[in-house]
Every structure is written in C-alpha cells, then in structure tokens.
Amino acid sequence: MKLQLTFVVDGQPCALARPGIGVVSRGGKQRAHAYDPDKNKVAKAHVGLVAGLAMRDGKVGGLLKGPLEMRVIFWRLRPVSKQIKDPGRLTEENLLKKSYPITTPDLDNMLKLVCDACEGIVYKNDSQIVQALAYKRYSDKPRTEVIIRCLGMKDMIIALWRGLRRKVTHG
Numbered sequence: 001m002k003l004q005l006t007f008v009v010d011g012q013p014c015a016l017a018r019p020g021i022g023v024v025s026r027g028g029k030q031r032a033h034a035y036d037p038d039k040n041k042v043a044k045a046h047v048g049l050v051a052g053l054a055m056r057d058g059k060v061g062g063l064l065k066g067p068l069e070m071r072v073i074f075w076r077l078r079p080v081s082k083q084i085k086d087p088g089r090l091t092e093e094n095l096l097k098k099s100y101p102i103t104t105p106d107l108d109n110m111l112k113l114v115c116d117a118c119e120g121i122v123y124k125n126d127s128q129i130v131q132a133l134a135y136k137r138y139s140d141k142p143r144t145e146v147i148i149r150c151l152g153m154k155d156m157i158i159a160l161w162r163g164l165r166r167k168v169t170h171g
Contacts, residue, residue, distance in 0.1 A: 003149055003150040003152070004147065004148070004149040004150070005051075005054055005055060005058055005060055005064065005122060005146075005147070005148045005149070006054065006058075006145075006146065006147045006148075007050050007051055007053075007054035007146050008050070008143050008144070008145050008146070009046060009047050009050045009143060009144040009146070010141075010142075010143050011046070011142060011143065012076065012077055012142040013074040013075070013076060013105075013110055013142065013143070013144045014039070014043050014105060014110070014113065015104075015105030015106060015109035015110045015112075015113060016040060016043075016109045016110075016112045016113040016116065017037045017039050017040050018037075019034040019035060019036060019037070020034070020035050020036075020037050021033070021034055021035075022034075022035055040113070043113055043117070044113065044116060044117040045117075046117075047113065047114055047117035047118070047144070048117045048118065048121050051117065051118050051121050051122050051146070052121050055121065055122060060122075063120075063121075063122065063123050063124050064122055064123045064128070064148065064150055065123075065124075065128075065150070066128065066150055066151065067128060067130045067131075067150070067151040068123060068128045068129050068130065068131075068148055068149065068150060068151065069129070069130070069131040069132070069133075069148070069149050069151055070111075070114075070115070070129050070131070070132045070133075070134075070146070070147070070148050071132075071133045071134070071146070071147040071148075072110075072111055072114055072132075072133075072134045072135070072144060072145065072146050072147075073134075073135045073137060073144070073145045074107070074110050074134070074135065074136045074137070074144050075137055075138070075139035075141065075142055075143045075144070075145070076101050076136065076137070076138055076139070076142055077138070077139070077140070077142040078138040078139070078140070082097075082098045082101075082138065083098075084098050084099070099138070100136070100137070100138075101136050101137065101138055107134055107135075107136045110134070110136065110144075111132060111134045114144065114146060115129060118146075118148070122148055123148070130151065131151065
C-alpha cells in the first residue's frame with residue numbers, strides 16, 4: 001500500500017458552511033432537522049472526486065489506515081483591494097495585511113471541508129487525522145493542494161523523542 005497521497009483541487013477554496021435547520025412533519029409531529037447546505041454538497045463532491053481520481057491514479061490499495069497527517073495549502077485569489085502596487089510605500093502592518101488573507105473564510109472551516117470530503121474515499125474516518133498543517137495564502141491561480149500521509153513507527157518515535165526532550169529542557 002502506498003503511504004502518501006497528493007492531489008490538487010483547482011478553483012477558489014471554500015469553507016464548510018454551517019448546517020441549515022428545517023422543520024420536518026412526521027405523524028402529526030414537527031421536528032427540527034439539520035441538513036447540509038447545497039454549497040457544502042457541491043464543494044465536498046468536487047474535492048471527493050479529485051481525491052478519488054488521485055487514489056486511483058496513485059494506485060493506492062484501498063483506504064489509508066492508521067494515524068494520518070494532512071498538509072493543506074489553500075491558495076485564494078487575491079482581491080483587487082489587496083493588490084500590492086508599490087510595496088516600498090506601505091507600512092509593515094499594511095504590507096502584512098495585503099500579503100496574507102486575514103479574511104473569511106476561516107482556515108479551520110476550510111480544512112474541515114477537505115477532511116469531510118475525503119472521508120470514505122481516502123480514509124475511513126477523519127478521526128484518523130492526528131496531525132494537520134494548513135496554510136491560507138494568495139495566488140493568481142486559486143487551488144487547494146493536499147498531502148495525506150500515513151504515520152509510521154518512525155514518526156511516533158520522533159514525536160516521543162521531541163516530547164521527552166522538551167520535558168528535560170523545560171522542566
């Protein structure tokens with residue numbers, strides 16, 4: 001089994017929207033019902049399709065098993081208001097605001113959409129993700145770059161060693 005999967009989803013990354021609430025009538029009783037907004041369904045299907053194609057093309061033999069690490073870079077289209085025309089005339093604070101997408105959507109909601117979309121396609125359950133590294137950046141070509149890899153004994157030993165080292169050096 002291959003231990004790493006890499007894929008790129010073209011298009012503007014989006015975040016997982018909050019579930020909608022509707023009222024369902026059954027047997028004369030009304031009950032609240034949560035549902036996935038259409039925007040979520042379309043975005044998850046798009047990411048899931050690309051992930052499934054990557055699984056097939058990468059010849060990954062079935063769902064990834066065990067603890068996983070996910071690394072994601074969300075490349076968002078830079079809005080006109082954030083264009084940097086003359087960086088020499090900007091203050092450091094304004095340059096940082098124009099360089100990083102400090103706007104909605106939130107990074108954690110964007111990551112959650114990718115995690116949910118890959119569930120049942122790349123791995124059985126997103127609870128298998130025990131390490132995640134995510135970035136939100138600007139680009140002229142909006143896309144989402146994803147790397148998912150199986151963590152092995154070597155990773156566990158390194159993590160334990162780092163934890164012990166911190167404990168010894170920091171008390």
